Each structure stands twice: as structure tokens, then as C-alpha cells.
Amino acid sequence: MATNCKDYDFRQIEPHWQSFWEERKSFRADNSSAKPKYYVLDMFPYPSGAGLHIGHPEGYTATDIIARYKRAKGFNVLHPIGWDAFGLPAEQHAVKTGTHPATNTAANITNFKRQIKALGFSYDWEREFATTDPDYFRWTQWIFLQLFSRGLAYVDERPVWWCPELRTVLANEEIVDGKSEVGGFPVERRNLRQWVLRITAYAERLLSDLKDVDWPDSTKRMQEAWIGRSEGAEILFALEDAKLGTLKIFTTRPDTLFGCTYMVLAPEHPLVEALTTVDHRAAVDVYKKKAAAKSDLERTDLAKDKSGVFSGSYAINPVNGARVPIWIADYVLMGYGTGAIMAVPAHDERDFEFAQKYSLPIPRVIAGPAGDEKLPYTGDGTLINSPGYDGLAWPDAKKKITNELAARDIGKATVNYKLRDWLFSRQRYWGEPFPIVWVDESDYAKAKAARSNTLPENPVTFAEGGKKLFALPLPSGALPLQLPDVQSYLPSGTGESPLANVPDWLEIWLNYETGAALPASQPKPAGDAWLRGRRETNTMPQWAGSCWYYLRFLDPKNPDAFASPEALKYWGVPDLYVGGAEHAVLHLLYARFWHKVLFDLGAVPQAEPFTKLFHQGIILGEDGEKMSKSRGNVVSPDAIIASHGTDTLRLYLMFLGPLEAMKPWSMKQIEGVFRFLQKVWRECVTAEGGVNPKISADAAEPTELTKLLHETIKKVGDDIEALRFNTAISQMMIFTNALQKAPVASRATVLAFVQLLAPFAPHLTEELWERLGEKPSVQNAPWPKFDPTRLTATEVKLVFQVDGKHRGDQLVPVGLTQDQAMEIARANPRVAPFLAGRSIRRVVFVPGKILNVVTQ
């Protein structure tokens, strides 16, 4: 039943149809269907306390239009939503108020859900879940165990930000100007035990498989740059003091070996100690200390002014036996390559700058184009001053020298990546606990005998207090491992998470066969399978839950697997993934990594998770600035829904400009789309609420209107497919203007138009559809088809140009020859004067478009 309002009363219409959809579960996606499937996904929202901001509905409206359009096109559409609900803000709130983060998270989800429902999106709410649901994170933990057993997870001491005042570990984004964001306290680097995932093992595939996905080029390039593959060679330099062994360096330019005049070690390099001679020890120690105190940020800030100290030692250049001084400088990073380089100042900007500062020789070994004598020279060229190789093009020399070094067993071609392994743990409460128990060596050996298939080839170990501990995973049957309740959400003073403060959860008797656990404070249970263990106190980062949620949507209630093989086969991966460009690297790279691991396990059928990706742009405030509370330019979806309705909001968000563009909000412009919807209403419904009498089944509407309808069907369909919603809306406005001018219109025409508008303004169109006498709902009607024969005109406007200048135009029959067109041009009173008395040099004729007469 439609409402009975007389004018366009969105306050009645929108809630009415929202409950209609809700009651009928109109958007439920069936896991078995003969229809082709279409999976369209929004990036997982974090339910923050601030509620929805206007950027959320922008992307969500786009995917909702696609979802509704694809349903009308006969697809079985999966359009789900859920909550990325672990995370820092809830934990900070808990620290402040003492309430459990779950309480706050649940309240935020309720609010987000209310807001999202008010926008009328066609989500399948039966598939909703949150990453904090034990039924969900059970599988997050399960996937971690798969990574663990394949040797892709390990433990290492890593430097993290520690704030002594707050007694907590802080994420990078919580540090502002070297101080804690909260309170402005000093922070320091501290080495803490961390879980690390071996994403670098997938570097090559993460890079090469980018060619198979339909993503924005900029995003692909960002991932490529992040992975940062470079081909070069590792070369061993003998040390002058032979008993110290050799020095291994990485270079991408082995061809410049003859130009190497010094070596540089990172201050943290293990050989620094041994290579520093007595005379230089004091200076080196001071330098090392200074470098260690610098944060990454400071180290890069000071990049402009290079610094270093001489170690006092020398290496021997393997190609010419030259004695090369070894320097220590922090422009070389321990984390990349081998932490040591051969410096070739003539052909590297950084080495050049350094060599100039410390007056080191800068011999040229690559010749550029004649006359280009400027150094450093990093361009193409041939070798000089390199006995035995002079005249070779550098890429050839690179191969030749690498091969010769390899033959002498002092070098080999290698590939290096900038990509680092993924620091996967947080010293926090509000995250997935690791399903890991630390045990001693003999207990590990015992468990290994029974559970070898769940353990990595090489055990994950960690030395603490002189004891070597072994990481024993819980059996998957014991998942989920839930978070215990804690007294305080502050971390323990040692830098461990608050979980370290719960002795009965932490110190346990573990049954290694079942995963059952009892507090260690109780007597050891009977049976051989019980071990003494301490649980892992780290929790997983927020990325973990968002790494695989798109798979759980396929089969969210499945108790036996993260998704059934049937569901995985039928739905596959999202056909379209829409979200902000801020996730271009981290989320999208991490999810690809996990997906590939699952693919290697045979757990998912395809190697890439997101075949087509699109980034919506940012919506700025009316002042053209980024929306923010402090600027006071924030637009709330709630307020717009109250004042103009969600159909107007949706339509306006899409009409603003191209989806991918950054664009300012405007309260004046929204009136335009509101007027458009009111006009559509008036064309269909009289002031008394009846059907507009100009609409009838047998109306002899103008043929131009019919033609325009078919053009509109085509354009709106094409534009939706290409996510060009702004021009689709323009076209519908053009049609509505024509409809208004037409004295009569056929019911079929009006109905087809209502259908075109339905994905954009679903509430209004449901109402009109029923008022026009159709059975609800417009969502069930198949998408209108355009008739190509209606699109062909018999007459077209031909533009006349003389010497490239527009001199007139005229309607002409289609299929004109050039000669006929010339004749018409000569006869055209506007064109003729420009042709009079000129000789024609050339005529360019594009049928149906243009006739350009080129004169002398």
C-alpha cells in the first residue's frame, strides 16, 4: 500500500517504504540461484562514536545504485554490510570511563545502523556481523593459525613507540610532533616482542598479480612503489684486515664498480664494532649514539644534510684491488638490502653529496651524451675508466660484471624489495587474542609429536629471562579464544597488554590435544596432555578483521568453516569494491596477502580478492575545506534527511560531480535536485493525490518524447555501468523537462522513466510505481530496454566550417554525400559569403558531423 499523501511528503514516504523492504526482506541474497551473481561491496566501516559523516553515504549510495540496477538487470546481488569493530577509540574510551569496550562498541553500532537504515540502502541485513563477534574472530584466529603453521608468522623484537607517562604503546598515527597525541607527553622507541607476518615471501606475487586486477592506475602504482622491487647484485668486498672476513653490499649498479671510492655502513651494522679502529672509536661511538636517538622522522628530516664518520678501516674493490675507505653514515638504512653500500659518488646523488662534504674522490665511470659533463650523472651511457669494460652500454656491463663476480663466487644477481614484513601485534586489549601459548622446549616436543601438522617446520621461539620459549598454537577446535574481563584497560607497566594482568587467564594448564585450559593456580589436571603454559598477551591489529570480511559475507552463519566451498564457488570475490583511496596500500595489500595464503591453502578459488576497485572522492565543506569539527563545516546526513529526505540526499551526492573527484558540498545546489524530485512527483501525481490525467495507456505522446525516453534508457544504463552517476542524473533531468512540456504521455513511458530513477531515488519511485497502478515493488520490475531503431534519427545537424571556423549549421538528411553537403553549404546564406571568391583547397567531410572547407 502506498501512502496517501497529496504532495511529495518524503517524511511519510521514506519510512513507509523502508519498513516495506524490511518486512519483506526485499534484499535478501540467496546462496543458491540460477541467476548470475553480482557481489558489490563497500569498505568495512569502523563504527566511531561520532556517527556517520557525509563521506560514508557517498560511496554507499554509489554501490546501492549498482546493487539495485543489477537486481533489475536479472542478477542475484550480494550487497552486505558489517562492522570493523575492534580498534583504538573504543579502547581509549574504556581507559577513560572504565566501561568495557564492547559496551561502547555496541552502542556505536546501533547508532551507525540507525543512520544507515535511514538512508534506504538495500543491504542484506541478515548477513551483518562485527569483527568483534566471537563467531567471526574465531575464523580470524583460524586464518592466523594457517599462517603460523606455514611458517609465515614469527616473533621478533621490534622498536615501537612507548609513552612512559601514559604507560602505553602508541601507534604511529598517535604521535604528533614527537609527542603523544593525548596529553602531549614525550615518547620513546622501545624494543618489544612483536608478532610479524612474512608478507615479503609474497612480494613478487603481490607485485605481478596487479596486472590482473581492474584498479585505478594510481593505486596500482602506489602498491608497486610500496613493494619497491629492484634488481641488482650482492657483492662481497674483502676487508683489508682479512681476519674480519668480508663485507656484503647490495647495489643496483654493479656496472659502476670502478667508480666506487668509499663504502658506507649503517650505524647499526654488525661489523661497525669490529671495523672501528682505536683512533676512530670515540667519534664512531658518539655518532652511533646520536643516530640511535634519532627517530625515523628525524632521520629523514635531516636528510638534506648528510653526516658520517670514518671507521679507520678499508675494503678491497674486487675488480681493481683498490683500497676503499669504510665510512659509517645514517643515510644507509639497516633495514634495506644488506645495510651496507659501495658508494659511487659520480653516479648517485646521495653519494655525491656525501663525497663532496667529506672531500672524497668522485671519478666518472659512465659517459653521458657528448658535452654533458655534469656530475652526479644518473642517466644512460657507456662505461669509461673501467679497464676491460670501456665502451660497453651500462646494462650490458651490469650483466657482464655480475656474471664474472658470480664466477669468482663473490657476487650474485639478487632482487630486493622495499616491502618489510608486517608488524602484526599490538600491546592492547581490544583486539583478537592470539591463539598461542608459550611453553618450554620439552613440552613443545611432546605436543609436536601429536600435532605436527599444525606446527611450522621451524618452531617459533623467543628467549626471555634466559629461557627459550616455544609458541604452541591452540588446536582449531578450541577457537575462539575469547578476551578475558580485565580490571583496568591500561597496559601493564612492562609494556605488555592489559591481558598480562589477568593471571588466571594468562598462566594456565593447557591440554595440547583439545586446547582446554585451566588456571595454573589450580592443581594440574590428570592426564599426559596437560602442559604448563603462558598465553600470548599481544592482540592482533585492526587490519586483521578487515583482511577477510568479504569472504565471511558469503556464508556468515557457517559454524564449520569461514565459508562453505559452495558459497565460495558461487559468490567468488566482490565484482566491485568501493572505498576511500586512503586504503590504497595498507588494507588492500594486507587483504591481498591473506587471500593469496588462503588461495595457496586451497581455501579460496581465486588468487586476487578485489577484481574491480573504485575510490570515491572526498566531500569538502561549503567553504571548500576538508570537513572537520574545528572548522564547523561538517554536514550531517541526519540533518539533510530531516530537511530534504534521503532520496534528495542520495541524488545530490551523486549529482555533485564525478564519483572519484574531490568536491565541495553546497546547500544551495541541493535545492536543485529537490526541485527535480518534486517535479517528477507533479508529473505523475495531481494536487489531490490522483494520477496526473496527462498520463494514459493510449496517449499519443510526441515522438520526440518517446525517442528521448529511449536515449535516456541507454544513457542512464551506460552511465551506471561506468559509475558516471552525475551525467545519468543530468539525462533524467532533461527527460523530465521534456515530459513536463509534453501535453500527454503514455503510461509505459512514465513507468519506464520511474524505473530508471528507482536505483537513485528508491523511496519516491516505489510510491509512484504503485500510484501509477503497478503492483509493488518497482525493485522487482526488469530494467527497461531501449529500442536501437528509435535512436536513429532521419535528420542530423551538420556543422559548416570554413578554414576551421564555425560558420553555420543546418538540419540535413542522414546519409548525405560530400558533394550534396557542399551544395547545401554553398546555398546556406550564412556560409556562402565566406566561400564567395575563394578557391577551395581541401574539403573535410565527417558525415553527420561536420563539413570543413579549407580555402587558399
Added chain:
RNA sequence: GCCCGGGUGGCGAAAUGGUAGACGCUGGGGACUUAAAAUCCCCUGACCGCAAGGUCGUGCGGGUUCGAGCCCCGCCCCGGGCACCA
């Protein structure tokens, strides 16, 4: 510094190498109304002209082409990403 993306009316924006400014907003004029709102009609890039019409015009300077907002070269400005990766 390097890598991307973008500069079009008063504003948001349209334009397979083929009439630049569709559509919308704003502004001006008119119709309807006792009046207002709403609605409808006309105009709305700049300059010249009574008009017909003409000239100029897509950040700047060149180029290719019968024809360039679109392609090429060199600049300027704005936005985003990366940050000594050997």
C-alpha cells in the same frame, strides 16, 4: 626532491580530436497571484554592435592537425602519495 591527479562561466560541472559551457545553482526580466511563496516562460562567458552579426575565450608559452579543452614539448599554480630503498 621524486611519483601521481587536476586547472573550463559568478558557482558545481558537461564535452569518442569535430558547434566549448549540456544539466544544475546563482542573478536579471516577465507570467500567474489582492500579495507572497511555489510554479511556468525568456535571458545569463567576455568584448564590439540598434540589430543582423562579428571578434576573443578551456592556467601560461610553443607545436602537431583541415580542426585541439582533449594529442606532443616546456613552464606556472593547486591537491594527493612517497620520503636518503643503494
